Amino acid sequence: MTWTIAPEAVDSPAAVALWRAYYTEVSDRYYLLHEGRRTDPEELEREIAARTGAELAPPRGRLLVGRYDGEPAGTAGIRLLDATTAELTRVFVRAELRGRGGAALLVRGAEDAARTLGVTRMILDTRGDLVEARALYSRLGYTETEPHNADPYADHWFARPLVP
Numbered sequence: 001m002t003w004t005i006a007p008e009a010v011d012s013p014a015a016v017a018l019w020r021a022y023y024t025e026v027s028d029r030y031y032l033l034h035e036g037r038r039t040d041p042e043e044l045e046r047e048i049a050a051r052t053g054a055e056l057a058p059p060r061g062r063l064l065v066g067r068y069d070g071e072p073a074g075t076a077g078i079r080l081l082d083a084t085t086a087e088l089t090r091v092f093v094r095a096e097l098r099g100r101g102g103a104a105l106l107v108r109g110a111e112d113a114a115r116t117l118g119v120t121r122m123i124l125d126t127r128g129d130l131v132e133a134r135a136l137y138s139r140l141g142y143t144e145t146e147p148h149n150a151d152p153y154a155d156h157w158f159a160r161p162l163v164p
Contacts, residue, residue, distance in 0.1 A: 001069045003102050005109040008065040010053035014072035015065055022075065022092035023048050026130070030153065033129050053090070055079045061086075062113040066093070066106050073097045076106035078114050081123070086114040088124040091133065103136050111162055120162050125154035 008015050027039040027047070056063040061079040065072055074093035078086045088110055093102045114122055124142070126133045134156055142158035149157075 001100075003066055003068055003073075003100070003105050004070075005064050005066045005105055007062050007113070010056050010063050010077075012065070014067075015053070015063055015075065018065065018072055018075045018092060018094075019051075019053060019090070020048055021094060022090060023051070025092075025095070026127075029129055030127070053077065056090070062110070062117075063090070064106060064109045064113065066102050066109075068097050068100065068102060074102050074106050076110040078110050078117075078119075078122070080117060080119070083118060084120045086117065086119040086122055088114075088122050091124075091136075098132075104140060107136070107140055111160075115162055115164060120164075121159060122162055123148055123157065123159045125149060125151055125157045127153055128155050 024039070024044060027044060031037050031039050053063060055061050056077040056079055061077060063075060063077045066074040074097070075090050076088065077090040078088055080086050088107065091103060091106060093106070111122060124137065125148070126137070137158045142160040145157045145159045147157050
């Protein structure tokens with residue numbers, strides 16, 4: 001069983017299914033923690049439809065899909081913020097495939113894709129309840145920084161220099 005990481009269109013069937021799984025998980029985790037309920041199905045559908053990922057399409061972004069033994073298993077995306085800075089986003093691995101190294105491969109693949117676009121600094125935001133994500137980013141050399149956006153769902157911000 002091996003991982004492969006490759007760019008993919010944000011509207012491909014694999015990317016769409018993985019986006020749905022990602023958004024469902026992070027939304028449900030938020031609402032379960034803060035309101036003791038899962039995401040309202042209508043709200044979930046509205047938000048998934050509204051966040052198409054168009055900003056992750058070339059030339060200003062990239063979406064990578066990781067496959068484990070050929071099956072879509074995870075994603076990582078980047079979007080250019082300026083000529084030298086990109087945001088890492090949509091890092092996700094299906095729950096049943098976690099712990100097999102895919103998340104680190106996806107992040108490193110996203111960093112490589114960013115470097116080809118001239119990026120020298122990667123930033124990201126996450127939430128306190130996403131402890132696995134925070135641990136991953138720290139393990140991969142990201143350091144916590146001051147907030148770089150006003151996202152109401154973010155409470156941890158990270159950055160990492162990318163050397164060519």
